[in-house]
Amino acid sequence: MPKSDKAIKFSEFHYERISVVEQKELLNERLERFNNAQSAEEQIAVIREVDRTRRQYMYHINFTELNFERDVRNEEARAEKKYHDSIRPDLEEIDDRWKQAVVASPFKEELKKEWGATFLDKLEMELKTFHPGIKEMRKQEMDLQTGHSELMAGAKIEFEGGTYNLDGMEPFQKDPDRSVRKRAWEAKFAWYEENADAFDDLYDRMVKLRHRIATTLGYGNFAELAYLRLGRIDYGPGEVAEFRRQIVKHVVPVIRKLHGQKKKILGLDPLYSYDGIHFKEGNPKPRGTPDEIVAATQEMYREMSPESGEFFDIMVDEELLDLVNREGKMPSGFCTNFPPYKRPYIFCNFNGTDRDVRILIHEAGHAFQFYSGRNQPLLDYMKSTRETSEIHSMAMEVLTWPWMEKFFGGEADRYRYLHAGSSLAFLPWGACGDHFQHWVYENPGATPQERKQQWRELESVYLPTLNYDDLAFPKAGGAWQMIPHFYQCPFYFIDYVIAQTCAFQYWIRNEENPGETWKSYLKLCQAGGSLHFKQLIELAGLQSPFEEGCLESIVEKVSAWLDGVDVAKL
Numbered sequence: 001m002p003k004s005d006k007a008i009k010f011s012e013f014h015y016e017r018i019s020v021v022e023q024k025e026l027l028n029e030r031l032e033r034f035n036n037a038q039s040a041e042e043q044i045a046v047i048r049e050v051d052r053t054r055r056q057y058m059y060h061i062n063f064t065e066l067n068f069e070r071d072v073r074n075e076e077a078r079a080e081k082k083y084h085d086s087i088r089p090d091l092e093e094i095d096d097r098w099k100q101a102v103v104a105s106p107f108k109e110e111l112k113k114e115w116g117a118t119f120l121d122k123l124e125m126e127l128k129t130f131h132p133g134i135k136e137m138r139k140q141e142m143d144l145q146t147g148h149s150e151l152m153a154g155a156k157i158e159f160e161g162g163t164y165n166l167d168g169m170e171p172f173q174k175d176p177d178r179s180v181r182k183r184a185w186e187a188k189f190a191w192y193e194e195n196a197d198a199f200d201d202l203y204d205r206m207v208k209l210r211h212r213i214a215t216t217l218g219y220g221n222f223a224e225l226a227y228l229r230l231g232r233i234d235y236g237p238g239e240v241a242e243f244r245r246q247i248v249k250h251v252v253p254v255i256r257k258l259h260g261q262k263k264k265i266l267g268l269d270p271l272y273s274y275d276g277i278h279f280k281e282g283n284p285k286p287r288g289t290p291d292e293i294v295a296a297t298q299e300m301y302r303e304m305s306p307e308s309g310e311f312f313d314i315m316v317d318e319e320l321l322d323l324v325n326r327e328g329k330m331p332s333g334f335c336t337n338f339p340p341y342k343r344p345y346i347f348c349n350f351n352g353t354d355r356d357v358r359i360l361i362h363e364a365g366h367a368f369q370f371y372s373g374r375n376q377p378l379l380d381y382m383k384s385t386r387e388t389s390e391i392h393s394m395a396m397e398v399l400t401w402p403w404m405e406k407f408f409g410g411e412a413d414r415y416r417y418l419h420a421g422s423s424l425a426f427l428p429w430g431a432c433g434d435h436f437q438h439w440v441y442e443n444p445g446a447t448p449q450e451r452k453q454q455w456r457e458l459e460s461v462y463l464p465t466l467n468y469d470d471l472a473f474p475k476a477g478g479a480w481q482m483i484p485h486f487y488q489c490p491f492y493f494i495d496y497v498i499a500q501t502c503a504f505q506y507w508i509r510n511e512e513n514p515g516e517t518w519k520s521y522l523k524l525c526q527a528g529g530s531l532h533f534k535q536l537i538e539l540a541g542l543q544s545p546f547e548e549g550c551l552e553s554i555v556e557k558v559s560a561w562l563d564g565v566d567v568a569k570l
Contacts, residue, residue, distance in 0.1 A: 010319040011342065017080075018060050020087050026053065027094050032473045034101055040110030047111075048174065050098060054379050055339035056092065066345060068146075069330035070322060072153040079557055085142040089135040096130045099123045105317050115378060116558040118531055122380055129217070129228050137213050144206050148487040151198055153330045159187045167349040173355040175351055176282035178268070178275065182469070185274040192481060196473075199481045200448040206487060211444035220309045222441040226491040230386050234534045237438070239546045240494055244431040247497070248461060250552045251427045254559045258421055259465040265567055272469040278418045278569070284411035286357050290324055290350050293407065297360060300403040305518060312364065315346065320367075323360065325349035332484065333359040335366035336395075337380060342374035354415060357407045358397060365396030373528030381530045386492065388536045390499030391506075392525055396422070398507035399521060402514075414570045417562070420507075423500055430497035432462035436480060437491055452477025501545040502537060505555045 027050070034046045067074070068081040078423070083123055103123055105111060155166045160183075172184035192199070207222075216221040227236060236251055263269045277283050286293055298316055302309035306380060315321055320343055333348040344367035350356040369384055369392040376382045384392065397419065404412040439454050440446065456477040459466055468474045485492050510517040524540040534544055541548045 007314075007318060008341065010345065011389055013063065013338065015060070015063055015157050018057060018087070018091075020090050023053075023057075023091060024094055027098060031098065031101055034105075037107075040107035041115075043105060044111065044114055047102065051377075051379050052340075056094075058379060059338045061088070062338060062345075066336050066347065069149065069153070069347065071326075071328040072150050072330060073328040079238055081146065085146065086261070087141060088142065089138040092130055092134050092138065096127065096132075099127050102129065108147050114528060115381075118529070119380070121532070122231065122529075125228055125231065125233060126437060129225060131217055134156070134213050134216050137216070139207060141206070141209055141213070144202055144209070145488055148202050148484070149330055151195060151202070151438040152484060153328060155191055155331075157187050157191050159184060165325065165327060165329070165349050166253060167325050170351045170355060172272070174276050174283050176277065178282065181274045181276065183271075185471060189471055189478075193473050194197060196478065196481075203451075203481075204448060207440060207444050209465065210490070211441065223438055223491065226441070230491060230495075232386075232533070234532045235546060236487040240434065241438075243494075243546060243551070244435055246392040246425050246551045247431045250555045251424065252462065252464065254555055255425050255428060256465055257559075258425065258562065261567070270343065271465070272467050273471065273474065274469070278421065279414060283354050283416045284408045285352060285354060286407045287409055290356075291372075293356060293360070294321065294323070297364070300400060300406055301364075303403070304396050304400070305522075307372065307379075307522060308368060311368050313365065314343070314371070315364075318343065320345045321347070322350075323348045323350050323356075325351050333363050333372070335363045337370045337383065339379055342371075344368075353445060354408075354418065357415075358419065359406075361397050362393040365393035368392065368396065369525040369528070372522065372525035376528045376530060379475060381528045383531045384525075384527070384529045387495040387498045387538065388524070388529075388533055390495050391502045391537075391542075392497070392521075394499050394503035395521055397423075398503055399510055399518070401507075401510075406429060417565050417567065417570060420558060423504070423564055424555070424562075427497050427500060428462040430493050430500075432458050433480070433483060433486070434491065434494035434497070435462070437493070441490070452463075455480045498545050501551060501554060502542050504558055505542050506552070508557055 007117065030046050030050055037043045037046065064077070064080045064084045065387050067077040067494065071077060094374050102111070103120065108120060139219055152166065155170055157164050157166070159169065159172060166188070169184055169188050172180055173188070175184070210222040210225075214220075214225040217225060219225050223237060259271065262275075262278060263271055266275065268275060288296070294316060298312050301312040323346070329349060330347075331349060333346075335344055335346050337344045346358070346360070346367050347365045348359050348363060350360075365391060369389065370382060373382050373384070401416055401419075408415045435458050436455055439458075440451060443450075454477075456475075459479075468479075473479075480486060483493070506517055506521060509520075520540045520542075524536060527536055527539055531539060537544060545551060
């Protein structure tokens with residue numbers, strides 16, 4: 001594995017299977033040296049050795065998962081993922097023994113001086129999430145997650161004479177013709193309806209299994225464990241619940257107002273859930289081919305700053321982008337990373353809509369953070385905390401606003417209006433999803449029908465303007481099943497909401513002082529995960545979303561900006 005920055009294309013990355021036996025032997029040898037060390041310097045040296053090994057292991061995990069999600073039909077890729085899923089709990093057990101030794105070190109103060117308190121805080125938290133008694137259950141959990149990925153990626157929807165996957169349906173869902181939009185959603189929901197039993201069965205098994213894992217570890221329910229898994233050290237469910245209440249109080253009324261404005265813009269009353277456009281002519285579409293969009297992105301980042309220009313040039317030159325939608329490819333988008341190579345990787349599914357630009361820039365925010373933090377001394381410091389990570393991505397979406405003409409030409413202002421409004425509208429949607437998951441894991445014995453009923457009840461609180469017309473599947477409470485995070489990474493959804501609140505702050509600041517705003521953003525990215533969430537946003541000069549008045553103030557400013565736009569002139 002390379003030990004420093006080196007130009008090498010993704011296709012040239014080296015991969016071979018990890019041996020559990022070799023890993024155990026290696027760790028046992030290092031554990032013995034660590035425990036027998038007579039000085040902090042000796043222990044620090046061993047920690048650095050183990051960190052290099054952990055980087056290689058993380059590379060293998062991320063590489064196999066990426067290859068599988070690029071084409072879930074590929075049997076070789078599927079076999080490698082299943083192999084890594086099968087050995088992962090064994091390696092987690094080895095890692096657990098290592099963490100116990102570090103936390104018990106007589107030289108803890110010296111270790112804190114070397115890497116800061118965050119290093120030990122994270123280890124202590126992670127120790128609360130594992131015990132050898134849950135190994136088999138962890139394997140089962142990963143098998144269920146793989147099953148969900150295969151189900152989603154295998155979608156084939158017949159529509160208007162063609163066959164499409166889930167992401168491939170989006171252009172029809174945003175067609176200017178209302179009848180096309182409705183038929184597209186009917187076709188999509190028909191696929192979910194056909195597979196409703198499979199989705200219900202997967203989720204039901206996941207919920208009950210995660211509850212067993214949590215209770216085995218001594219927790220009352222999985223929600224308690226999930227917060228630890230997600231690394232939430234400096235806030236808990238109480239603060240999140242209050243945050244959700246603030247969204248209902250301050251954001252939902254604004255969304256009602258925007259809903260009324262949208263009726264006038266589209267000339268439609270009532271509006272239905274399938275009216276996913278914001279202008280009569282349809283939403284703005286990016287100009288050019290995928291290659292031309294990449295070229296425009298490269299040009300934008302070169303103009304934006306030396307750091308961003310260098311970063312995206314590497315992404316292009318080293319083939320670290322997979323952007324085009326195709327059969328067998330996992331829907332949506334994400335960013336992964338390869339620590340030994342110090343490189344991120346962006347995965348998207350372009351489909352010709354405004355979402356192409358938004359997701360590419362969103363994932364580029366994640367990738368830029370990893371690249372900026374690539375020289376952090378520890379693996380756990382290279383990548384930021386979960387909610388902070390979404391600040392990098394969502395803030396990047398707004399910091400790139402001045403360059404939207406490169407993608408949308410004369411429709412750039414339309415895109416900016418659409419982006420601001422949809423970002424604000426996401427807050428109650430994300431809060432609804434979080435509230436739902438809390439209810440689900442507090443009631444693990446609930447039936448699929450009870451879950452659907454609860455979802456509809458929460459929609460009425462957080463999304464009161466939502467009208468499904470006569471679409472039977474979502475009217476029966478099935479819409480939540482479209483959200484992969486609920487299956488793959490429970491309780492992550494609120495991270496987007498927390499982060500969006502911070503991203504709006506960057507947007508407001510960038511209007512006044514772009515230079516200082518970029519410095520703050522770069523500082524945040526470079527810090528990686530070396531601090532906890534509240535410490536990181538303090539470092540960046542941002543206000544915590546949990547602070548009294550923070551959300552209300554932000555919503556007022558965003559709402560005022562939207563009110564100031566003369567939509568008729570866009």
